[in-house]
Amino acid sequence: MGRRIVTRVFPLALLCVFVLATAAFCGVAVTTGAGYKQMVEDLGRAYRESGGSLEEMYGGPIGQVLVQIKQGSGADVVISDRGALEAASQGLEFGRIEPLGETVLVLAWRKGLSLESPKDLEKREFARVAMPDPKAAIYGRAASAFLESSGIGKKLGDRLAVVSTVPQVFSYLVSGEMDAGFVNRVMVLNGGQKLGGWLEIAEGYPPLRMVAAVVQGREADAGVLSFLEFLKGEKGREILKRHGIW
Structure with a gap:
């Protein structure tokens, strides 16, 4: 089951302030569409091995995933193709979009x-x-x-x-x-x-630009910032390349 939305209100905000002060990080909940489930699982495994705290949430095609976020699934970060996110957003807003690379x-x-x-x-x-x-x-x-x-x-x-x-x-x-x-x-x-x-x-269709999109309101969360840094680091880039994101 996903985390309850109530866990993100005032008590969690205080917790994040505390862990930031002690150089620790809050966790992050990450999701993706079915086609990139294995890649995100590999990223999550490596991130946890590096000391990070991460929860994986999957729900089928990307459109279904975004609907679940709007309904309160609790996901913080969506990894997908930017064009797909824009086409299937259904009003869901993102506070930050981090480029990860392109694929074909x-x-x-x-x-x-x-x-x-x-x-x-x-x-x-x-x-x-x-x-x-x-x-x-x-x-x-x-x-x-x-x-x-x-x-x-x-x-x-x-x-x-x-x-x-x-x-x-x-x-x-x-x-x-x-x-x-x-x-x-x-x-x-x-x-x-x-x-x-x-x-x-390589041609004849809109570019396939992979991104990590942060749900609006979560872009300052300590766990989110830590995970984005991991994605841009050597290990994160290595896993992305292994999955065809260059």
Whole structure:
């Protein structure tokens, strides 16, 4: 269960003042969408190992996560793509947005096939092409924009299948149920040996800029400031890069 909102009123404010004076830090509650859950888990583990106090909160697609924050989940920091946050904010305001780096859309294909460029998707041998749901996934929105700007989407027609998440696209490629699909960099970095290959797509969609967004009113919390410093430090940057955020 998430922390109760009542724990953030006057008693906690006094506690934060005290721990600041003694060079300690209050904890921080961090959340993200389903596609970056593993990355945030790794960041949280490393942050706790460094002595920080962190609570992880997950709730599915980023839009659902933001709704939960508005309803009082207690999350302090959201790690996600800035465009996705702006599109799904539903009035939720952020007091600080810390840039973490950029990533890209990746086109991958199953073993037994070969692809030289995205235009090869128009070949009939790519009979089943998958993309994440653009209504719920960062990379679904990027894939949708790319397919429209390149004109490839019209050529694919009913060969294009929309599934719920990036991990689902990846699993279909590994099982051979899909011939090609749009995923993220972390999927191919961690499981590329299970695929026939992949290529990064750098253009044709809005930039994928990852950020740590602090819920308005939490930007001065000691735990939040400590966690943001960790993200900018050597260990934080190392984990982000391992997950495709460069």
